[in-house]
């Protein structure tokens with residue numbers, strides 16, 4: 320799909336040429352909550368249609384996973400999605416090529432692991448992603464102490480580095496982390512890996528509150544958000560949510576782009592209510 | 593100028609970022625950063641505390657059976673034309689060098705006030721050692737083991753369960769050691785408040801490579817004294833097998849300041865340094881790693897579950913880079929030959945892992961790469977009991 324952004328998504332209309340953080344600030348004007356669905360790049364033949372359906376259903380940005388052989392921060396669902404995508408021959412270059420051919424109209428944020436970035440070379444990786452329309456990157460195994468080189472090379476290519484904050488991050492570190500995070504600050508709801516959960520962890524609201532006290536950058540919470548009610552609860556203190564495993568579970572089980580889009584629309588409606 | 597003048601003292605502390613040269617570091621998600629920092633602080637204070645040191649040494653002596661002897665292998669020495677000394681870690685309680693590390697980490701876990709250990713295991717030796725330490729120190733224990741390894745090391749699975757540990761099968765990825773590390777890390781992220789990750793080798797994020805080497809340095813320090821007594825001198829060669837590289841690091845630590853040539857031997861199918869690896873980041877560290885052109889980690893493949901690891905500890909990458917140690921690999925066939933050779937000439941059945949070190953020595957002695965008359969200290973990191981069944985299956989009627 321290419322051309323005009325889907326109608327009916329106010330976020331999409333403003334995306335072109337705007338940095339991730341600025342885009343998210345505008346989209347959250349008046350307290351509107353941000354919705355960032357996730358899709359594993361290369362998961363299926365029609366994965367960019369999944370992405371488009373998410374945008375049409377009201378995503379403010381989309382997180383695109385670049386599958387890695389050893390995703391240590393991911394639970395069973397995204398592990399499975401990664402294995403399936405890798406089995407289809409997916410590479411960072413193949414995902415970038417498919418993204419280049421797709422104009423979804425909202426910023427894309429890649430999520431991947433350090434080894435893929437370092438193997439390509441930080442600058443080359445950033446420029447390849449930037450050329451594919453990627454505005455932000457989440458690399459969980461490049462924490463504050465290890466991310467400086469990547470951050471600088473990414474920034475030089477117009478890719479903002481989003482850092483993760485965890486429930487155990489102490490206050491002084493949270494302050495440094497918020498200062499260094501760009502695009503938004505990713506609050507990890509719980510101590511654990513990604514994956515569907517029945518309940519939203521109590522640590523979510525606590526961290527969201529602490530993050531909001533430390534920064535005026537957008538704060539988006541993720542990990543374990545599996546149902547619209549959980550999204551609403553997680554976004555109460557924060558600016559928005561990432562929904563990943565719950566959607567990938569559907570995609571792995573064969574849901575069509577329309578079905579995934581309808582689920583994203585349910586999250587959107589709950590957040591807007 | 594020697595290499596150590598160029599690079600600072602070798603096998604000392606890593607730098608403030610946890611690096612040995614450009615290798616190591618702490619590439620973990622934010623959720624684990626505080627735990628790694630806390631662990632470093634606790635290890636640093638414990639290791640400087642004479643009371644902790646004495647406790648560690650007492651347990652190693654009275655429980656694990658240290659010091660382990662050094663055996664001069666006259667029969668095999670005659671056959672190879674070199675003077676071969678074995679550092680007998682195979683005689684330790686639980687059958688390998690792994691006990692040294694888990695006693696240290698077990699005591700540290702108590703000191704940190706945590707109540708549970710998680711561990712990864714390949715051959716099962718580290719899993720058995722961790723389960724043993726957990727039983728001794730009254731800790732809960734969960735061991736992650738690849739499904740493939742659970743089959744080839746069935747006996748060790750049973751031993752861990754007998755010791756009261758829970759063994760969880762890892763069904764992701766290659767279902768071997770690398771995936772067991774992923775799973776143990778995932779457990780640790782979710783349980784870090786009461787759980788210590790008892791990592792089994794000189795790998796993973798800082799401070800593990802440094803800490804585990806320190807807990808294993810007893811091998812090399814004892815061996816150096818024993819060599820001086822037996823040989824009146826340091827050996828010409830010091831040889832050890834390397835999966836993650838803990839028995840090699842502990843051995844080398846005793847000899848790095850001598851003139852001995854240090855040799856690490858990897859499995860041919862998992863030789864991150866010996867062939868094929870390039871620098872990368874996996875399991876929290878930057879080191880040499882078997883990977884494809886895009887950075888996907890490749891699956892190691894070896895007869896030895898304990899060496900089936902696509903990476904190697906970061907300090908070994910540094911020692912290789914500055915030229916202080918050299919790394920070679922040995923293939924399955926020559927390893928089986930070496931295992932039988934030692935069994936028949938010396939009455940010692942080695943584990944498959946140290947049989948790799950021996951296989952390299954046999955090759956190097958026969959080719960003259962290790963000149964006739966050289967003295968060689970080789971670390972016999974574990975005994976062959978755990979492998980007997982597997983070797984029986986592979987050799988069939990050939991033994």
Ligand SMILES: Cc1ncc(COP(=O)(O)O)c(C=O)c1O
Pocket residue numbers: 688689714715716717718792793794833834835836837838839840897898899943945946973974975
């Ligand atoms: C007897 C023995 N030696 C060596 C190893 C490899 O570990 P490392 O390279 O850390 O010494 C193992 C691992 O399971 C082992 O059981």
